[in-house]
Amino acid sequence: MLRVHDLTCARGGMAVLEHVGLDLAAGEVLVLRGPNGSGKTTLLRTLAGLQPALAGRIDCAPDAIAYAAHADGIKATLSVAENLAFWAGIYGVTDIKNALQSFEIEHLSDRMAQNLSAGQKRRLGLARLLVTGRPIWMLDEPTVSLDIASVKLFAGVVRRHLGDGGAALIATHVDLGLQAQDLDITAFQAASQPGGAFEEAFT
Amino acid sequence: MIRLFLRDLKLAMRAGGGFGLGLAFFLIVIVLVPFGVGPDNAILRAIAPGILWVAALLACLLSLDRMFQLDYEDGSLDLLATAPIPMEGVVAVKAAAHWMTTGLPLTLAAPVLGVLLNLAPAGYGWLLAALTLGTPALSMIGAFGAALTVGLKRGGLLLSLLVLPLYVPTLIFGAEVTRRGAEGLAVATPLTLLAGITLGAVALLPFAAAAAIRINLR
Numbered sequence: 001m002l003r004v005h006d007l008t009c010a011r012g013g014m015a016v017l018e019h020v021g022l023d024l025a026a027g028e029v030l031v032l033r034g035p036n037g038s039g040k041t042t043l044l045r046t047l048a049g050l051q052p053a054l055a056g057r058i059d060c061a062p063d064a065i066a067y068a069a070h071a072d073g074i075k076a077t078l079s080v081a082e083n084l085a086f087w088a089g090i091y092g093v094t095d096i097k098n099a100l101q102s103f104e105i106e107h108l109s110d111r112m113a114q115n116l117s118a119g120q121k122r123r124l125g126l127a128r129l130l131v132t133g134r135p136i137w138m139l140d141e142p143t144v145s146l147d148i149a150s151v152k153l154f155a156g157v158v159r160r161h162l163g164d165g166g167a168a169l170i171a172t173h174v175d176l177g178l179q180a181q182d183l184d185i186t187a188f189q190a191a192s193q194p195g196g197a198f199e200e201a202f203t
Numbered sequence: 204m205i206r207l208f209l210r211d212l213k214l215a216m217r218a219g220g221g222f223g224l225g226l227a228f229f230l231i232v233i234v235l236v237p238f239g240v241g242p243d244n245a246i247l248r249a250i251a252p253g254i255l256w257v258a259a260l261l262a263c264l265l266s267l268d269r270m271f272q273l274d275y276e277d278g279s280l281d282l283l284a285t286a287p288i289p290m291e292g293v294v295a296v297k298a299a300a301h302w303m304t305t306g307l308p309l310t311l312a313a314p315v316l317g318v319l320l321n322l323a324p325a326g327y328g329w330l331l332a333a334l335t336l337g338t339p340a341l342s343m344i345g346a347f348g349a350a351l352t353v354g355l356k357r358g359g360l361l362l363s364l365l366v367l368p369l370y371v372p373t374l375i376f377g378a379e380v381t382r383r384g385a386e387g388l389a390v391a392t393p394l395t396l397l398a399g400i401t402l403g404a405v406a407l408l409p410f411a412a413a414a415a416i417r418i419n420l421r
Contacts, residue, residue, distance in 0.1 A: 049284075049285060050281060050284055050285065050421070051420070051421040052421070065285065067281070067285045068282075069281050069282070071276075071277055071278025073277055073282040075214055077217035077218060077219065078213065078214070086207075087282070087286075089206035090207065090283075092287075128282075
């Protein structure tokens with residue numbers, strides 16, 4: 001579903017990762033490992049199309065990727081149902097009940113998002129993935145502020161998504177209990193070139 | 204797209220959404236000017252078109268920095284950029300929502316406030332016409348400025364500096380339509396130019412603003 005070949009991604013004009021190659025087939029989940037600052041977010045943003053790659057190829061069907069970042073994109077003055085219905089509408093989906101049920105936030109649907117706890121907000125943010133209807137999920141630390149029960153709930157949702165022929169690329173530090181391959185991205189770290197970007201700008 | 208428009212309107216109406224901020228500012232300025240200038244009817248009549256337009260323009264400027272900044276801060280802008288709607292459409296829709304919550308109320312309130320400035324009777328219709336034609340350009344040019352400064356902390360000052368020069372043609376022709384209308388002169392030339400600015404801004408700036416946002420999201 002997703003094939004990445006010899007990709008170089010940059011952050012702030014400096015190459016962070018080089019020669020990244022990965023393959024993701026339907027029903028597979030790939031977990032990105034690496035210490036803070038190793039470039040997990042940069043890789044995910046590049047794959048999601050938010051920033052251009054310096055070099056390399058990304059082969060992927062158009063509009064196949066659903067991206068979830070650290071920030072959930074939740075409006076504090078809208079209710080849970082309104083927040084989710086907005087994103088559902090953007091993706092041309094009308095049914096949000098299933099997504100609310102999957103993350104067990106149905107009882108909160110009329111509550112204003114500003115009155116949710118951090119974990120509840122996170123679950124609402126993750127519920128958005130279900131209304132996108134897109135096969136490849138790119139998740140940047142999805143379990144932040146989730147408790148153990150919610151992590152299990154989330155793992156179950158991912159497992160169902162994989163069962164339906166989806167795939168996921170997850171940057172995380174915790175064990176989700178999924179049958180996942182690990183990809184340690186420290187192996188792809190670019191050799192640091194001090195001042196490289198600066199000199200490049202003048203040549 | 205219509206969803207985004209409705210969401211922006213809803214957010215503006217809810218508590219802390221900023222609806223009425225521009226309108227209140229406009230009202231305060233127009234009410235205060237006669238106190239500052241003095242009760243001379245002739246002077247007020249002469250400056251009314253200019254004051255109304257300057258106040259409307261500054262009121263528009265007041266809420267511009269919220270247009271993309273709030274979505275940027277809570278991550279919505281990233282998610283909208285990966286959503287199946289073009290960024291150009293997002294910009295156009297957000298500018299339209301800004302006009303609905305700022306430009307339109309200003310336009311409707313202006314004739315009422317014109318009374319306070321002793322605007323000539325013939326000028327009311329033209330004031331309404333000029334603001335209807337001109338305020339969409341203010342929102343659209345503002346959206347471009349907001350797109351350029353999205354992601355900058357405290358970008359409001361830079362935004363004002365960028366946008367105010369771009370507002371000058373709209374201000375000149377808008378105030379000119381109102382002044383000429385009030386004095387019973389022909390208004391066709393400034394009115395056509397004002398409409399031209401608005402149409403040009405609406406046609407071209409969504410593309411420029413979308414490009415600016417894509418660069419700022421990197």
